[in-house]
Amino acid sequence: MYSFVIAIRSLLMRYRQYVSLFFVCMFGVCISVTSLYVSKGMIYSLTDKARIYFGGDAAFMGSPGCSSGLMSYNINDFFDLLKKDLPEDSIVSGRLTREIIEFSFYFEGTELHLKTMSGVDFYNETNLLSRLDFVSGDLKNISESNGILISKAVADKMHIACGDSLSYVFKDDSGSVNTADFVVKGIFNDSSVFGIYTCYVDINYMRTIYNSPSGTVNRICFQNINNEQIKSIHEYLKNQINMFEYVEDKQIFYDALEASPVPVYNLIPLIANLTEIKIMQKAMTAVITFVVSMLVLIIVAGVGSTYRVFVLRRLNEIGIYMSIGMKKPYIVLTLLFESFVLLVSGCVAGIMFSGVLCSAIHFFDFSFIPAFDIFLTSGLLCPIFDISGTLIVTLCVIIITLSVVLYSVYKSVRVMPCQALASID
Amino acid sequence: MKKLVLIFISLMLVCGVITAQVSKEQAQSLLQKAQDSTAFYKTDFCGSYNIVHDKPGEGRDLNDAVMYRRDSSNKWAILITGPSRERGKGYLQTDGNIWFYDPADGRFTFTSSKDKFRNTNANNSDFAPQVYASSYAIESYTQEKLGKFDCIVYVLTATVKNIDYPRLKLWVSISDGLTRKKEDYSLSGQKLRTTAIPSYQSITGNGGKDTFYVPVNMIIQDNLKGKKVNGKMEFEKTVINISNVKLEKVEDIVYTKEYLEMMSAR
Numbered sequence: 001m002y003s004f005v006i007a008i009r010s011l012l013m014r015y016r017q018y019v020s021l022f023f024v025c026m027f028g029v030c031i032s033v034t035s036l037y038v039s040k041g042m043i044y045s046l047t048d049k050a051r052i053y054f055g056g057d058a059a060f061m062g063s064p065g066c067s068s069g070l071m072s073y074n075i076n077d078f079f080d081l082l083k084k085d086l087p088e089d090s091i092v093s094g095r096l097t098r099e100i101i102e103f104s105f106y107f108e109g110t111e112l113h114l115k116t117m118s119g120v121d122f123y124n125e126t127n128l129l130s131r132l133d134f135v136s137g138d139l140k141n142i143s144e145s146n147g148i149l150i151s152k153a154v155a156d157k158m159h160i161a162c163g164d165s166l167s168y169v170f171k172d173d174s175g176s177v178n179t180a181d182f183v184v185k186g187i188f189n190d191s192s193v194f195g196i197y198t199c200y201v202d203i204n205y206m207r208t209i210y211n212s213p214s215g216t217v218n219r220i221c222f223q224n225i226n227n228e229q230i231k232s233i234h235e236y237l238k239n240q241i242n243m244f245e246y247v248e249d250k251q252i253f254y255d256a257l258e259a260s261p262v263p264v265y266n267l268i269p270l271i272a273n274l275t276e277i278k279i280m281q282k283a284m285t286a287v288i289t290f291v292v293s294m295l296v297l298i299i300v301a302g303v304g305s306t307y308r309v310f311v312l313r314r315l316n317e318i319g320i321y322m323s324i325g326m327k328k329p330y331i332v333l334t335l336l337f338e339s340f341v342l343l344v345s346g347c348v349a350g351i352m353f354s355g356v357l358c359s360a361i362h363f364f365d366f367s368f369i370p371a372f373d374i375f376l377t378s379g380l381l382c383p384i385f386d387i388s389g390t391l392i393v394t395l396c397v398i399i400i401t402l403s404v405v406l407y408s409v410y411k412s413v414r415v416m417p418c419q420a421l422a423s424i425d
Numbered sequence: 426m427k428k429l430v431l432i433f434i435s436l437m438l439v440c441g442v443i444t445a446q447v448s449k450e451q452a453q454s455l456l457q458k459a460q461d462s463t464a465f466y467k468t469d470f471c472g473s474y475n476i477v478h479d480k481p482g483e484g485r486d487l488n489d490a491v492m493y494r495r496d497s498s499n500k501w502a503i504l505i506t507g508p509s510r511e512r513g514k515g516y517l518q519t520d521g522n523i524w525f526y527d528p529a530d531g532r533f534t535f536t537s538s539k540d541k542f543r544n545t546n547a548n549n550s551d552f553a554p555q556v557y558a559s560s561y562a563i564e565s566y567t568q569e570k571l572g573k574f575d576c577i578v579y580v581l582t583a584t585v586k587n588i589d590y591p592r593l594k595l596w597v598s599i600s601d602g603l604t605r606k607k608e609d610y611s612l613s614g615q616k617l618r619t620t621a622i623p624s625y626q627s628i629t630g631n632g633g634k635d636t637f638y639v640p641v642n643m644i645i646q647d648n649l650k651g652k653k654v655n656g657k658m659e660f661e662k663t664v665i666n667i668s669n670v671k672l673e674k675v676e677d678i679v680y681t682k683e684y685l686e687m688m689s690a691r
Contacts, residue, residue: 104649106649106650108651108652108653108658109481109649109650109651109652109653109658109659109660109661110650110652111649111650167615167649169611169617169649172612174586175586175587176583176586176588176591176611176612177589177590177591177611177612177617178591178611178612178613179611179612179613179615179617180613209613
């Protein structure tokens with residue numbers, strides 16, 4: 001108890017000496033945790049976009065066998081099977097996704113090529129698709145219509161506004177050249193690789209224009225299920241149909257399709273579609289870890305070395321403590337308390353200042369940076385508080401610095417009281 | 426008396442209408458004639474093509490080419506002769522495949538009959554014999570006047586898959602069985618292209634034994650691609666002028682890749 005009181009008193013009396021250490025700790029922790037929050041926000045934004053693009057947390061798809069491609073099938077053949085034992089709030093919906101780069105849209109005579117057309121069940125995917133950042137229009141009245149959602153980048157390039165009509169020229173399932181009219185019902189802000197050249201249309205209208213039978217899908221998407229539930233469903237389905245092994249890299253499944261002589265199915269989790277993103281995520285994690293490590297080292301080196309000098313200059317004080325009967329462990333404890341309070345206050349201030357910094361970052365539009373939009377939400381960085389990362393950084397700073405301080409203090413208290421008293425502050 | 430004259434004239438008109446009605450067999454025969462007029466099975470074809478591609482608001486692209494056709498073997502070759510930056514490029518159809526040759530990289534690239542010719546509104550298939558009768562069925566036909574020509578207007582539906590256009594509307598002049606106008610439609614009935622052939626040139630070929638009719642020019646309008654100019658929608662247009670037509674045997678080497686490579690090197 002006395003050690004703590006003496007430590008606080010000493011801190012307050014010598015606050016001028018400790019101010020610089022406090023700020024070193026504060027800014028070091030601030031930058032470290034801000035980096036963590038920003039990177040977490042970037043990954044979340046990317047994953048959110050991917051979730052909209054891929055239809056949810058997992059997708060059930062199949063291949064006819066002896067083929068490198070996926071097949072279309074009737075959703076009703078699998079729907080009841082897939083819905084079994086699912087959590088109550090989970091949503092299952094079919095999608096019909098086609099690569100349409102070779103086909104054309106025409107608006108007022110100008111030709112436009114998009115990469116992907118996703119026929120979605122707007123009724124079941126309202127919650128998911130409402131996460132699109134609409135700059136104009138919305139999802140109202142798009143279900144069972146010829147409405148289309150396109151990205152803002154494409155709309156701006158073609159001077160398309162909500163309500164405009166697009167003519168789509170394509171080849172249907174029978175190989176015949178066909179045309180269809182779409183009305184732009186919504187324009188969303190997404191210039192990432194997922195959204196910029198993707199359009200969303202009603203699945204029934206898409207089946208009609210492609211002359212596909214009713215119920216045709218090429219993937220059944222799941223929302224609001226976690227990895228454990230995905231694995232559980234996968235295990236259940238293995239007993240019902242010919243399922244490929246559970247993979248977290250969809251390319252493994254795609255590469256194996258040609259070798260299968262019979263139809264094969266799989267339940268692909270969202271992370272399996274993000275293999276390239278995982279590499280990027282690992283790289284970001286490595287960079288952030290390096291930055292945080294360097295900052296922690298700076299704090300440790302700064303505080304530790306400076307504190308060592310402080311302790312040496314306070315040998316006389318230590319001698320007085322010894323002469324009045326304070327045991328060495330309590331002297332060490334007193335000095336450690338000082339640095340502990342300094343570090344904790346620095347960390348807390350750093351975390352609080354990080355909150356201010358993150359709020360400020362949130363106001364800047366970073367969409368001008370090419371290819372960076374994939375990490376943004378509506379053009380803005382959205383840092384996310386990471387409690388575990390914060391605790392790790394804080395504990396690292398405190399424990400490592402205290403260890404260095406302990407080493408310095410321990411060496412100092414080993415001197416004889418008379419030697420300590422003989423030293424001058 | 427006046428009444429009698431009126432009745433007589435009406436009767437004559439009705440008779441005229443009855444006698445002028447074309448039977449289904451006649452319509453099919455005329456359609457076959459229109460198809461046959463686009464092909465030269467008895468001889469080779471050689472002609473100079475001047476292709477003008479008009480893009481509203483963007484100006485014109487001009488291409489000159491020489492075309493060789495041997496329809497009996499389903500072969501043709503096109504050698505681009507102008508402008509200078511395009512000279513030496515060429516197309517070759519042989520063994521059912523169409524190749525595009527670019528002397529810049531010395532490579533032949535596989536292309537398709539459905540692809541556009543030199544990014545114009547003409548398809549590669551426009552330079553080959555047409556398949557109105559063999560790949561289409563007559564959905565309906567009517568008689569109509571197109572300018573000074575009495576035409577049968579056919580509405581044709583494709584009977585084969587993987588064809589350029591699933592529906593056609595074709596104007597064929599009754600007197601000579603030549604195609605005067607064609608409209609290409611998608612499956613849903615949207616007009617995609619309009620081709621007009623205002624006039625033909627008659628050429629004697631095959632050693633003077635036969636007379637063939639070759640378009641003087643063809644005007645192809647894209648009904649989707651275009652631009653708004655002064656608030657009015659104007660569509661892209663390609664005009665193909667055909668001249669210096671010869672209908673006589675051409676050396677076999679012309680229909681080979683080596684010929685294109687050799688001509689591009691000059």
